[in-house]
Amino acid sequence: xxxxxxxxxxxxxxxxxxxxxxxxxxxxxxxxxxxxxxxxxxxxxxxxxxxxxxxxxxxxxxxxxxxxxxxxxxxxxxxxxxxxxxxxxxxxxxxxxxxx
Amino acid sequence: xxxxxxxxxxxxxxxxxxxxxxxxxxxxxxxxxxxxxxxxxxxxxxxxxxxxxxxxxxxxxxxxxxxxxxxxxxxxxxxxxxxxxxxxxxxxxxxxxxxxxxxxxxxxxxxxxxxxxxxxxxxxxxxxxxxxxxxxxxxxxxxxxxxxxxxxxxxxxxxxxxxxxxxxxxxxxxxxxxxxxxxxxxxxxxxxxxxxxxxxxxxxxxxxxxxxxxxxxxxxxxxxxxxxxxxxxxxxxxxxxxxxxxxxxxxxxxxxxxxxxxxxxxxxxxxxxxxxxxxxxxxxxxxxxxxxxxxxxxxxxxxxxxxxxxxxxxxxxxxxxxxxxxxxxxxxxxxxxxxxxxxxxxxxxxxxxxxxxxxxxxxxxxxxxxxxxxxx
Ligand code: SF4
Ligand code: SF4
Numbered sequence: 001x002x003x004x005x006x007x008x009x010x011x012x013x014x015x016x017x018x019x020x021x022x023x024x025x026x027x028x029x030x031x032x033x034x035x036x037x038x039x040x041x042x043x044x045x046x047x048x049x050x051x052x053x054x055x056x057x058x059x060x061x062x063x064x065x066x067x068x069x070x071x072x073x074x075x076x077x078x079x080x081x082x083x084x085x086x087x088x089x090x091x092x093x094x095x096x097x098x099x100x
Numbered sequence: 101x102x103x104x105x106x107x108x109x110x111x112x113x114x115x116x117x118x119x120x121x122x123x124x125x126x127x128x129x130x131x132x133x134x135x136x137x138x139x140x141x142x143x144x145x146x147x148x149x150x151x152x153x154x155x156x157x158x159x160x161x162x163x164x165x166x167x168x169x170x171x172x173x174x175x176x177x178x179x180x181x182x183x184x185x186x187x188x189x190x191x192x193x194x195x196x197x198x199x200x201x202x203x204x205x206x207x208x209x210x211x212x213x214x215x216x217x218x219x220x221x222x223x224x225x226x227x228x229x230x231x232x233x234x235x236x237x238x239x240x241x242x243x244x245x246x247x248x249x250x251x252x253x254x255x256x257x258x259x260x261x262x263x264x265x266x267x268x269x270x271x272x273x274x275x276x277x278x279x280x281x282x283x284x285x286x287x288x289x290x291x292x293x294x295x296x297x298x299x300x301x302x303x304x305x306x307x308x309x310x311x312x313x314x315x316x317x318x319x320x321x322x323x324x325x326x327x328x329x330x331x332x333x334x335x336x337x338x339x340x341x342x343x344x345x346x347x348x349x350x351x352x353x354x355x356x357x358x359x360x361x362x363x364x365x366x367x368x369x370x371x372x373x374x375x376x377x378x379x380x381x382x383x384x385x386x387x388x389x390x391x392x393x394x395x396x397x398x399x400x401x402x403x404x405x406x407x408x409x410x411x412x413x414x415x416x417x418x419x420x421x422x423x424x425x426x427x428x429x430x431x432x433x434x435x436x437x438x439x440x441x442x443x444x445x446x447x448x449x450x451x452x453x454x455x456x457x458x459x460x461x462x463x464x465x466x467x468x469x470x471x472x473x474x475x476x
Contacts, residue, residue, distance in 0.1 A: 025250070026214075026250075026251075026252040026280065027252075028189055028213065030187060032159070032161060033159075034111055034158070034159030035159070039161070041161065041162070041189035041213075042189075042252070043191060043213075043214045043216070043252050043254050043280075044162075044254070044281065044283075044328060045162075046113070046161065046162065046189075095323070097323065097326075
């Protein structure tokens with residue numbers, strides 16, 4: 001079913017950059033040797049992750065908020081201007097229930 | 101090109117461990133084979149430990165413990181623990197019958213990741229009638245306990261003509277119980293469900309109404325409860341992609357160790373499925389005739405062979421093709437291009453006739469007694 005855009009917006013959970021983020025205890029994030037990738041495992045399914053997504057999710061560890069994740073990854077990859085990418089991914093992660 | 105199929109074999113990702121055919125329930129839509137009561141020689145604990153290890157080494161990561169009722173296996177916690185150590189994400193697919201709070205805790209400590217409880221109906225009388233056992237209150241209690249002990253709770257309701265009119269109540273029940281995931285599985289007509297199809301297959305109008313209700317609810321509970329809706333293919337124009345492609349993703353091990361590319365593949369004549377007592381999982385996956393049988397497109401007949409959509413649905417379900425046309429190489433009659441499409445209409449007609457008839461046939465319940473009578 002296709003929802004009108006405004007309805008989508010109301011369902012989408014907004015990101016609060018100062019809120020500490022946690023990876024859901026109901027899911028598991030692990031390295032898969034045969035795929036050479038990190039994956040998120042959940043009931044009935046699996047999502048393959050690329051390296052940046054994995055790095056972001058690993059920092060959703062109960063002691064970082066979005067702002068701190070941004071600072072940490074910009075310095076780690078030595079690359080400024082990642083705000084839109086990281087916050088965008090975190091919004092998707094929250095909407096999917098991976099992070100809260 | 102010789103060997104071209106073997107060169108492109110992908111590793112199994114999902115392992116379904118059917119630990120036993122024993123079950124205290126008697127659901128008339130059960131996917132177990134009709135002759136389950138004559139299949140003996142359950143695998144030993146050591147066999148299962150080895151199967152888990154071998155499949156994990158190949159890349160399997162999602163693991164389902166099912167049956168029958170897997171709780172009847174005393175070694176379940178041992179298997180769960182081993183699975184966790186290997187890095188599986190493991191699921192217990194249970195009727196809830198025989199589950200206690202102590203067991204829920206024990207399995208959690210052993211490393212079980214989630215529990216899927218099936219409920220037959222949101223109404224006690226119908227639930228107990230379909231299960232063939234008084235189990236309604238207990239199942240609901242188990243669902244609550246699963247949740248309380250921090251597991252993601254997956255509720256599964258198999259949908260058919262006896263309960264499809266309760267869709268709204270099913271959804272409300274799932275919300276009330278706090279299900280994280282709700283699986284609404286329209287009955288697939290294999291095994292016992294095939295036998296009882298006339299009494300179970302809903303009408304098209306019933307399907308459409310139920311689906312509309314479920315889809316609307318899906319939006320309403322977005323972010324709280326995830327609904328998986330398994331569509332019925334009798335009222336579709338294209339079949340489902342069989343198991344995401346035969347021998348590409350799914351591996352089922354039956355209680356006696358028979359390795360199956362799909363859980364109903366036992367019904368296919370002449371397939372000769374291998375057994376893990378004789379071969380390693382690796383050899384079974386890569387070299388057995390059964391697993392190679394429907395890989396690729398060489399086996400296809402027309403209209404699939406020259407169909408532009410063949411890489412999308414692989415000709416549909418071979419078990420359904422066999423059950424409805426007598427030949428597993430045929431296109432699945434759920435496809436509107438199938439020359440045997442008439443079989444689907446006949447099944448729909450026959451079910452409607454049964455539903456409107458004064459002396460409708462009784463359901464045949466899945467129990468050892470009926471299994472023996474039917475298989476003899
Ligand atoms: S479908 Fe019903 S009878 Fe069959 S194994 Fe499951 S609970 Fe038992
Ligand atoms: S003809 Fe065969 S391959 Fe083509 S859509 Fe139908 S089932 Fe699929």
